[in-house]
Amino acid sequence: MMNTILTTQNLTKKYGDKIAAGNINIHIREGEIYGLIGRNGAGKTTIMRMISGLSSPTSGSYEIHGEHSRGVGVLIESPGVYNNRSAFDNLRIKCIAMGCYSKEYVDGLLKTVGLTDTGKKKVGSFSLGMRQRLGIALALAGDPKLIVLDEPINGLDPQGIAEVRETLEKLRDEKGITVMVSSHILEELGKVADSFGIINNGELIQEFTSEELERRCGQYITVNTDDNEKAMEIIRSLGIENAVLSGSKIRIDEHLDQTAAINKALVTAGLAVDEIHTTNISLEDYYLSLTGGKHDD
Incomplete structure (x- = not known):
């Protein structure tokens, strides 16, 4: 039985009279990839920003359980990087800020996301897929056991999508990291996610596992x-x-x-x-x- 790493209790965000996300009750199990599905504007990013501590809920709460309460790694929208510096330098700056810098540590993060061969190449010349993988590495700085990724494959070509998918699977299968990921490319999300939550008009209308999806679909x-x-x-x-x-x-x-x-x-x-x-x-x-x-x- 997998332990739950994150739950939300009636998590709600309002902007004036508009409810961007209302009474959201999400359950994410440790060591899984959780896919958040919804139209643009459905409330996915709002939920992710609250869970990541980037936005305060109007009401309700969320809880990261057990020893993993030290934080959440985040990649929402495009990664904030210095285009005139290398991947190593960008990661080094983030790791210094997190208090976890060593050359070996940074090299390990680059290896995890498949960017060990980039050397002194400047990030400004990276492909979009490489930039997204660097963004995932930045989210991993500080060793969070839960990372939140908002549309990480949006705009990528098929090769870039495959590279990001393989990175997420590696994080789950080799590192034991829990991943919450949103995407409107449902075919790709269906290939990688273990559980799903469907958001529609700011409401969580259903949660189910990949096994339950297979039984319902087929x-x-x-x-x-x-x-x-x-x-x-x-x-x-x-x-x-x-x-x-x-x-x-x-x-x-x-x-x-x-x-x-x-x-x-x-x-x-x-x-x-x-x-x-x-x-x-x-x-x-x-x-x-x-x-x-x-x-x-």
């Missing part, structure tokens, strides 16, 4: 013919009782290995099969089913 067969009512009868005659009409198409949540048999039976019965395939329900599909509409890109 796969199903989509069928569409020129006569779906008759197709339903034929499909059920095959012993498939869970076929249902969903909108203008037929959905079958089990018997995923019987696609060929279903197709053959429908064609034999004289139906024109316009569509038959296995559909994957993604994190994005599930998110949209809960919130409606399209998320902002």
Whole structure:
């Protein structure tokens, strides 16, 4: 059983009469990657700023449990760096401020985020992905056991996204660091996160683990013919009782290995099969089913 490292109790932030985040109750387990999902303006950054101590809640509270109460590492928006200095120099300055400077310590942080080979190269010439990894290293200064990253893959190319994803997995799997990360690129978040929280209009509407997401999503067969009512009868005659009409198409949540048999039976019965395939329900599909509409890109 994993211990909880952070909880919030009715955490709320108001700006005048506007509630940016209201009565948020989040539970993050030690050693996991927690993905915070929501449209732009949904309240993700507001929550992260409060948890990181960068903004005071209007009401409610949060608690970092156990021996990890010494602080939270933060990367919100672009990392604040000196473009005319190297990655080592930027980290050295941060570590001196944190009271934890040694050359070996800084070299260790650079190794953790895959920037050991940058030498004296100035940060101003770094790719966006390299800058984000340097930002993660800066968040790690002082050895926090929880780091908070707001949209760390926003604007990155596929290579940069893969590098940041691998860095987060390394922090979790090799360093035992808990990561809270927000992103609107749900496909990527779905690859790396162990638990999720969905924020909509300043409210936390659901929390679930990756295992629970898999059970709620999974796969199903989509069928569409020129006569779906008759197709339903034929499909059920095959012993498939869970076929249902969903909108203008037929959905079958089990018997995923019987696609060929279903197709053959429908064609034999004289139906024109316009569509038959296995559909994957993604994190994005599930998110949209809960919130409606399209998320902002």
